[in-house]
Every structure is written in structure tokens, then in C-alpha cells.
Amino acid sequence: MWKLTPTKSYGISQKRYQKKHKRELAAVLNNLDTLLKAFQAGLKRLQATTAFGFVHPEPNGVVSIDQKGGGLNLAQTRLYAYPDEEKEVLYLITFGDKPSQAEDIKSCASFIKALRGGTNREL
């Protein structure tokens, strides 16, 4: 059964979004809820990126989940997550917006590298 594992940096960014971008946060988390339930129903990562318009493939097997479907005039927001299909764990890495996109993807790469090397202190 798929589970969620938020990282420390995810926790920090969720608090930041809860203070300043509540509507965007709710929209992204609603889409995360759909994605998690879809994984629990047996959907694979690749299927998810084609079936759901709010899920985007990112490097290193990471997916980003945006705010689409959450209402009008929402700022572009992305939640970066890594679905570990073997362990059935969806790691939540961080939230970001358009300007922070390049930096967020770099953070994801470091997270995955550490996760695969078994040295992740982010968790």
C-alpha cells in the first residue's frame, strides 16, 4: 500500500505556502491526494504522467504536481515528489514556483542521489 513520506524541506515549504499561498497549497495537495489514490489503485508513474494533466515528469524519476483544477488565478506552483515504485513510498521533496524551478530540480537531484546512496539526512 502506497504511503507518503514528507522530507524536512517539504515540511518547511508546506508551512511557508500555508502562510502565504493557501489556495495554491490546497489545490496542489488535492492533486497529490488524487495521485496517491491512483498509485494505491495500481497506477504506475509513467501512466500517471500521461493520464493526469497536473503531473509532470522531471529528471531522475521525480514528478511534479501542479495546481491545475484548483480554481482561477492561482500562481503556478509545483510540488516535487519521488515515487519509489519498489517500496511503494511517495517521497515529498519540496514546493516551488516558476522562478525557483531550476533550483528545485537541483534539490531533487541531490535528494535522489542521497536516497539511492543511502545517505539521505533530509528524511
Add this chain to the structure above:
Amino acid sequence: MTKTYQTVTQMVRETAGSDDGFAEEFEKRIADRTIVKYLSILRASRGFTQNDIAEKFGCTQGRISKLESSADEDLRLGELAQYASILGFHVHIALQSKNTTPVHRVKQLAFRIKHELDGLAGLAKTDHKIAQAVSLFFGEALFNLVKILQDSAGKLPRKPEDGTPYITFEYCQEIREQVAHQEEGQGESGEEQLLAIGEQVEPLVHA
């Protein structure tokens, strides 16, 4: 130790705090979208894109996107039926009293099972091959229902005076042999499983 969560609402409830009402609002948002969410997950798991559905619906992809992100109360019955039909499903609507108890619900399901079993029996008419196949299935159904009852009864507490169960269900010798036969076929896992519908088994009872 890393905290894990089974659901997003559980995570939000435990991490968002209760000061600004975010967690409560979010929980309501999820609860308000149960059906549309289920539809979109069903669509995805069947390998359909929103464009595929839109094509069959005869509308734009944007309309399907809007439908999937709306609240359940905004969903029209006709849209629900059409969407389900495209995915290969029928829609069944059940109206239940707010005061319905678990006992009522079990009784309703039992009547529903009886109705379906009568339908199966009616299929046979004078065809003895169908009658034989249906009787095999009735045996399976009995086996599975008894197993379900055993499982639920096993979750009851024991009698305080002597630690014995309040109720037990036992198969007759003939069925016990079938159970043993089935368990042999389960390999090393040892997990009890219900017989799959349509699985070929020897008759457990004689019709």
C-alpha cells in the same frame, strides 16, 4: 524516525496545525470530491486520457478537465452515466436513510444477493448444463459467505466467563475436505483466500 502517512488528509491534519482552519477546509474539499476523483482515477487506471474521454463524449478536453476538478454536487447525473459508460461501467444509485444502521445495510445486501442468485437460477430455465454450472457457483457462494461470517465472528471478543466464542460456524465433513483441498493449493503463503468467482471447484453442496 521518518513519519509516513496513508492519506494526504492524515498528513495535513497532523502537520498543518489547527490555528487557521486549513486542515478542516482541506478535509472538506477532499470529501466534496469523492466521486469525481474516483472517476478520474478509474479513467487513468484504464489508460484513458482526458482527450480520449472528450472524443467519446463529443466535447472538449477542457470540459472533461473541468468535470474532474469540480465538486461532486456539480456533477450531473447524465454526465456521470455517460462517463461511466465510456469506461465500461453502469451507474447504480442507492438512496439510504440517514438512520440506516449496519444491520440494515447487511440485510439490504442480503436481499440484493438473493435477487442476484434468483436471477442466476432463472437463467437455467430447462438447460441442465447451465443448471449444473449455477449449482457449482451456489456452492462457491455458500463457501465464501461462511468464510466471511467466520472471519467477522472471529473479531468478536470471547465470553468473559470461559473464553469461548459467542458463535462459531462449522463446515460439514464434505466442505472441510474441500477447504483442505483449497489450502493445499495455496502454496507456502498459508493466507486464507476466498474462492474467486468463476473458479472451477468441485461442488461443495448438492443442489
